[in-house]
Structure formats: C-alpha cells, structure tokens
Amino acid sequence: MSNSEKQFYCINCGEKVANLYKRYSETVLKLSVCGRCKQISDKYVEYDPVVIVIDLILLRIMAYRHVLLNSEFKDFWKLSLLLTLLEAYSNWTFSDRFLNSSETISNKTAGDLREFDINLHDFKFYLIYLNITASTKVWNKDYLVVAN
Ligand SMILES: [Zn+2]
Secondary structure, three states: OOOOOOOOOOOOOOOOEEOOOOEOOOOEEEEOOOOOOOOOHHHHHOOOOOHHHHHHHHHHHHHHHHHHHHHOOOOOOHHHHHHHHHHHHHHHHHHHHHHHHHHHOOOOOOOOHHHHOOOHHHHHHHHHHHHHHOOOOOOOHHHOOOOO
C-alpha cells in the first residue's frame, strides 16, 4: 500500500489527515499540521526508532498511536506474543520468589512437589501464560482514535 492510499491519523487528537509530511527535496521535509488541533500531526515521523522505543516503554500513548496507526509495522501478533510471554515470566518469577520466602515456614514433613516432578515448575509457567492470554482484552484500532 502506498502512502497516498494509506490513511493517517493525528497522534494528538486522532483526526484523520491526508499525509504526515511533505517532501520538498531529498533532505527537506515539512511535517504536516493537523487541521483540528493545530499541532504537528505525527512528530515521530522524523524521530529515531530508539527514541520511539523509549517512549513506548514510558507508555506514551502518542508513540503507540504512531506505531499502530501511522507506521508500516505489521507484526502485531509477534509483539503481543512477546509482551504476553514477558508478563507471564514476570508473574512466574514473582510467584517463585513468594514461594521461596514462605518455604521457611512450611511444614518440612510434607512432600515437596518440586521433587515429585521436575516439569511441574515449567507447567506452572504455562498456566500463568494461559491465564494472562485468556484475561487480556483485545483492543482494535478504534480504541486509539479519539471520538469526535
Ligand atoms: Zn490533531
């Protein structure tokens, strides 16, 4: 899909814009201004990808709007898989830390489940992953666009 066919959005207010920039020469670009909010439609067009990733980590919604609405990024299923696995790993390590701290007060005469089956620990990770996947709400592009 070429730039002339693709629909772009202002990352500040969500208004549809015809294009994000106008190229005057090989090195000169002029960013377009949104007709609704009178701000630059998408300032991330000229930003380095590292800066965009930092803003994504900082949970700036304008950076998410840029990536999801105005960029050529298409591997959403890979991103969602990666984020879900990271969240599952985080929850898994936290639950292990909690179990290890309570181990000192547990009954030592009871059998240890980790000795019973070495894969039980891995199975717990998969259960946490399935729980996170099932409880994750799926959003669509309309969520990112501000209603008029
Ligand atoms: Zn705007």
